[in-house]
Amino acid sequence: NLTKNFSDLFLKLRRKSYLTEKDVDSILRDVRNVLLEADVNYKVAKNFCEEIRVKAVGEKVLKSLSPGDVVAKIIVDEMTSLLGSLKQELKLAGTPPVIMLVGLQGSGKTTTCAKLGVFLKNKGMNPLLSACDVKRPAASEQLEVLCSKYGLHFSPVNISSALKSVEDSLLSARKNMNGAVLLDTAGRLHVDEEMIGELVEIKEKFKPQEVLLVVDAMTGQEALQIAESFNQRVGISGIVLTKMDGDARGGAALSMKAVTGAPVKFLGTGERAEDLSEFYPHRMAQRITG
Amino acid sequence: AGSRGKLSDEEISSLEEALITSDMGHELALELIKIAMSKDPDKIYESIRSELVKKLEVPAKTAPKAIPYVIMTVGVNGTGKTTSSAKLGKLLSDRGRKVIFAAADTYRAAGVLQLQIWAEKLGIDIVSGYEGGDSAAVVHDALEAAVSREKDVLIIDTAGRLHTKVNLMNELLKIDKVLKKKNPLYPNETLIVMDATTGQNAVSQAKIFSEFSSLTGIILTKYDGTSKGGCIFPIVEKMKIPVKYLGIGESEDDFEEFDPLKFAGALLK
Numbered sequence: 001n002l003t004k005n006f007s008d009l010f011l012k013l014r015r016k017s018y019l020t021e022k023d024v025d026s027i028l029r030d031v032r033n034v035l036l037e038a039d040v041n042y043k044v045a046k047n048f049c050e051e052i053r054v055k056a057v058g059e060k061v062l063k064s065l066s067p068g069d070v071v072a073k074i075i076v077d078e079m080t081s082l083l084g085s086l087k088q089e090l091k092l093a094g095t096p097p098v099i100m101l102v103g104l105q106g107s108g109k110t111t112t113c114a115k116l117g118v119f120l121k122n123k124g125m126n127p128l129l130s131a132c133d134v135k136r137p138a139a140s141e142q143l144e145v146l147c148s149k150y151g152l153h154f155s156p157v158n159i160s161s162a163l164k165s166v167e168d169s170l171l172s173a174r175k176n177m178n179g180a181v182l183l184d185t186a187g188r189l190h191v192d193e194e195m196i197g198e199l200v201e202i203k204e205k206f207k208p209q210e211v212l213l214v215v216d217a218m219t220g221q222e223a224l225q226i227a228e229s230f231n232q233r234v235g236i237s238g239i240v241l242t243k244m245d246g247d248a249r250g251g252a253a254l255s256m257k258a259v260t261g262a263p264v265k266f267l268g269t270g271e272r273a274e275d276l277s278e279f280y281p282h283r284m285a286q287r288i289t290g
Numbered sequence: 291a292g293s294r295g296k297l298s299d300e301e302i303s304s305l306e307e308a309l310i311t312s313d314m315g316h317e318l319a320l321e322l323i324k325i326a327m328s329k330d331p332d333k334i335y336e337s338i339r340s341e342l343v344k345k346l347e348v349p350a351k352t353a354p355k356a357i358p359y360v361i362m363t364v365g366v367n368g369t370g371k372t373t374s375s376a377k378l379g380k381l382l383s384d385r386g387r388k389v390i391f392a393a394a395d396t397y398r399a400a401g402v403l404q405l406q407i408w409a410e411k412l413g414i415d416i417v418s419g420y421e422g423g424d425s426a427a428v429v430h431d432a433l434e435a436a437v438s439r440e441k442d443v444l445i446i447d448t449a450g451r452l453h454t455k456v457n458l459m460n461e462l463l464k465i466d467k468v469l470k471k472k473n474p475l476y477p478n479e480t481l482i483v484m485d486a487t488t489g490q491n492a493v494s495q496a497k498i499f500s501e502f503s504s505l506t507g508i509i510l511t512k513y514d515g516t517s518k519g520g521c522i523f524p525i526v527e528k529m530k531i532p533v534k535y536l537g538i539g540e541s542e543d544d545f546e547e548f549d550p551l552k553f554a555g556a557l558l559k
């Protein structure tokens with residue numbers, strides 16, 4: 001029924017034959033609320049509505065035949081372009097390329113690691129999946145079970161440190177001639193200095209081709225700060241938005257893209273290895289705006 | 291002043307930002323702003339905070355006594371059910387209760403092992419099935435063991451499931467049937483475990499989970515992050531489900547009973 005709001009709004013817009021500036025003001029108030037209901041960050045929603053106002057009060061639009069249609073289109077188009085209009089590929093140059101998965105606790109990193117493993121395996125890249133979580137009970141076993149289920153090479157955690165775990169896996173990858181290495185790291189808070197420092201250390205030492213921030217689609221307002229912190233301290237090259245098979249609108253995607261510029265490279269759409277989808281900006285814009 | 295009460299537009303805007311970024315939603319934020327605008331500037335914090343506390347003070351449904359007392363954790367994937375089950379087990383065990391766990395997540399990779407490791411660390415008894423087994427069967431076995439081993443509390447840790455997946459939600463009904471067969475009062479408590487970073491989707495989760503089990507409380511996890519946990523307000527206020535515990539870290543002691551005044555104060559910081 002949140003979806004109903006935006007379609008109602010567009011319906012209201014479409015019935016008008018002429019939009020005054022005052023109309024645009026009240027419409028944008030509604031648009032802002034719909035974005036907030038979709039978990040778009042307050043500041044991002046505000047800026048977005050300002051951008052729309054500038055475009056919508058243009059002479060051309062207000063006097064056009066169906067200004068409501070034009071404004072509705074401006075909103076979806078603007079959001080689509082903000083979400084990134086080009087298909088974003090994984091950077092896989094490197095011998096072997098290393099992809100590091102990072103993010104908050106429980107966001108879906110280990111599951112996504114297995115999904116990317118199958119994805120790369122199907123591309124003929126023979127990946128090695130490396131368990132680097134020394135803290136969570138049965139974290140290494142979780143990845144190991146997934147690897148045996150999907151026929152993927154597995155490098156167990158080295159309980160002395162995440163760094164040692166990475167080292168072990170790179171040695172193993174060289175020995176077994178793996179075409180890529182996926183690092184599954186422990187969940188951590190963006191404000192945990194020590195744990196963020198661990199990622200910085202891994203990045204500086206092993207220079208991964210990709211650092212993917214794995215984020216739960218139901219993340220609320222704080223997605224902005226989370227993405228900004230990870231990007232400023234560690235640097236991220238892409239985002240994976242998980243649990244998109246639920247009914248969360250996923251406004252976090254817009255906030256994170258706005259603050260980091262990092263593209264959403266994949267969507268998690270379920271718990272199985274095959275539940276990894278491409279990111280379609282237009283489709284996401286429709287989901288966010290309902 | 292005047293039609294906008296005693297606050298400047300800028301003050302209203304910054305109050306609005308603070309309230310909305312707490313994840314409480316724009317409707318509740320607007321309600322609180324209207325209150326703020328009718329008050330003297332030095333009374334605003336107090337009046338908003340007391341309004342929030344009022345919304346959070348929901349009488350806990352006093353669960354009937356039973357031996358063993360059965361508590362079940364439910365919720366969407368990755369919110370902290372297994373970790374919270376362990377923490378709750380420790381809390382009750384420290385209070386002298388004889389606790390036993392049911393590792394009813396027979397689905398997720400290493401789901402059973404994760405709780406087994408916790409149980410071993412905490413010195414708490416555990417009944418587990420095997421991966422791929424039937425979770426209702428694990429619950430049945432755990433109930434039997436709880437009785438025969440004379441335990442006071444059985445804590446059932448279930449698999450994560452999205453509320454939008456009907457077949458997974460139906461599994462909860464199956465577990466409920468097994469429990470009710472043993473004792474119509476079971477489960478004494480069903481706690482929905484929610485992540486403090488969740489936004490507006492929290493309401494949808496609570497609504498649908500409450501259609502499949504009678505929720506008696508919320509465990510709000512990862513409150514040690516920067517999210518204010520405002521997503522719980524509409525759930526507590528409209529559905530009358532109280533927040534019972536806060537998860538404030540990844541260790542067994544990072545668990546505290548919910549304090550509405552402290553929570554409301556922290557939100558407004």
Ligand SMILES: Nc1nc2c(ncn2[C@@H]2O[C@H](COP(=O)(O)OP(=O)(O)OP(=O)(O)O)[C@@H](O)[C@H]2O)c(=O)[nH]1
Binds near residue numbers: 104105450
């Ligand atoms: N429905 C659904 N569930 C998912 C998805 N991705 C992950 N999960 C589930 O979310 C839960 C958490 O996933 P994990 O892979 O353990 O998350 P994590 O980020 O590795 O967790 P930590 O290592 O503890 O930080 C598990 O129950 C997964 O099966 C998804 O796209 N859809």
Ligand SMILES: Nc1nc2c(ncn2[C@@H]2O[C@H](COP(=O)(O)OP(=O)(O)OP(=O)(O)O)[C@@H](O)[C@H]2O)c(=O)[nH]1
Binds near residue numbers: 367368448536
């Ligand atoms: N910082 C922090 N992390 C937490 C808290 N509670 C749980 N976690 C972490 O969140 C992650 C997921 O916890 P789990 O207990 O596996 O979550 P779950 O709900 O059982 O996950 P599924 O069974 O896969 O649905 C783990 O890395 C936990 O250590 C908390 O209060 N604070």
Ligand SMILES: [Mg+2]
Binds near residue numbers: 110111133184185
């Ligand atoms: Mg993990």
Ligand SMILES: [Mg+2]
Binds near residue numbers: 371373395401449450
């Ligand atoms: Mg669990």
